[in-house]
Amino acid sequence: MIYHEPSLTAPTDPATHTVTSPTTGITVYGCAPDEKRIFDSLAPAHGVSLTMTIEPVTEDNAGLARGNRCISVSHKTPISNATLLALHKVGIRYISTRSIGFNHIDVDFAASIGITVGNVSYSADSVADYTLMLMLMAVRQAKATIRRTDAHDYRPGATRGRELRDLTVGVVGTGRIGAAVIDRLRGFGCDVLAHDVRPRPAADGVEHVTLDTLVERSDIVTLHAPLTGESHHLLDRRRIGRMRPGAYVVNTGRGALIETPALVEALEDERLSGAALDVIEGEEGIFYADLRGREVPNGWLARLQEMPNVLVSPHIAYFTDHALMDTVENSIVNCREFESR
Known part of the structure; x- marks a missing residue:
């Protein structure tokens, strides 16, 4: 499904509701239907014209952006250097x-050819x-409990859960998300x-x-650092080996922050004792796809999903209506600010 046509909604002045001429053209790639609705609703107030497609940006469809200087892209598909050249x-x-993350784009290469990359x-x-x-869910063994209950086995597990107030939680990365996690932990x-x-x-x-x-003293290690060359395998075999016996790992950052074979x-x-992973090393091309009835092409992921003490979700921690509104609006604002320089 491709929405090749520009948005048909004429921009209006939000104060007077009079029609104005758009000042910024944006091609939006990887635009899901719920994102399209938000882009369409916000375009008039921001004075932008939109061309939208559900397809990720590639060499073959870079031409959809012709006539614009700005594009908005999803994080779900890596963008090759050849695609950057075509753009x-x-x-x-x-x-x-x-x-928030840039790991799907070679930002340095983009800069070398005159393309600026901004996040939201x-x-x-x-x-x-x-x-x-x-x-x-991890410390209360929710996955194993739900599996037993779904099989009509209503007995409690052999091991009791743990309470957060009795534990030490190590937060790696104290930016906006890490700080918000810390705020919540105080209540426990x-x-x-x-x-x-x-x-x-x-x-x-x-x-x-x-x-x-941190890894030596924590009962739970939760990762909120950006993925860079320096943070790749931040939780590597050596550090995993130094973790407290019986500790848990939580990752809602990026999969490659963890050396997956060592974790397994x-x-x-x-x-x-367990792990809860919203991101997995090598998730590209797997997460966001319907693979029912097919073999998962990532052996480490398959092994993790078989374990009763490991929770896996498909990179959806950000997936809320509030975050969607923020993401779309800030992407538009970024493009407008670039054009106004």
């Missing part, structure tokens, strides 16, 4: 990715709420450790420590 050839000079901020509460849900009365490569103001009741100290081995050896 530059048709006149694109700015890419707004509807995500959106409701940190969306991911923070989801993170706390995953923590609670647990001890909180934090680590970030950039010094940040210390929060009340939060001890800032090195990453090695620690879970299978029962050195760790």
Whole structure:
């Protein structure tokens, strides 16, 4: 399904409701129907004209952006350097990715050919709420309980759950999302450790420590760092080996923050009690696809999903109506601000 035609809604002045001429043309790639509705509803107030397609941006459809200097893209599909070259050839000079992370775009290569890449901020509460849900489900063994109940086995498990107030939670990455997670953890009365490569103001009741100290002292390690060359496999085999026996890992950041084979081995050896993962290394082309009745083309993911103590969800911590509105509006604003420079 492709919406090739520009948005048919004429821009209006939000104060007077009079029609104005659009000042910015934006081609929106990877635009799902719910996103399209928001783009259409916001375009008049922001004075933009839109060309939208549900397809991700590729070399073959870069021509849809011809005549515009700005595009908005989804985070769901990697953008190749060849695609960036094709976009530059048709006149694109700015890419707004509807995500916080940039790991699906070679930002340095884009800059080298004259394309600026910008990200968006959106409701940190969306991911923070989801993170706390995953923590609670992990320490209360929700997956195993639901599996038994679905099989009409209503007996409690052999091992009792744990309460957050009795645990130490280590938060890796204290940006907007990590800080929102810390705010929520305060309400549970647990001890909180934090680590970030950039010094940040210390929060009340939060001890800032090195990453090695954090993994050694935490019952739960939750990851909220961006994926960069330096943070790739931040939780590697060595650090996983230094985690407390019986600890849990929660990841709503990016899959490659964890060295997946090492995590799988620690879970299978029962050195760790469980994991809750909204992102997986090698998820590209798997998450957001309907693979029912087909073999999952990622052996590590398949092994993780078989474990009763591992929760896996398909990169949807951000997936709320509030975050969607933020994402779309900020993507439009980014493009308008670029054009106004």
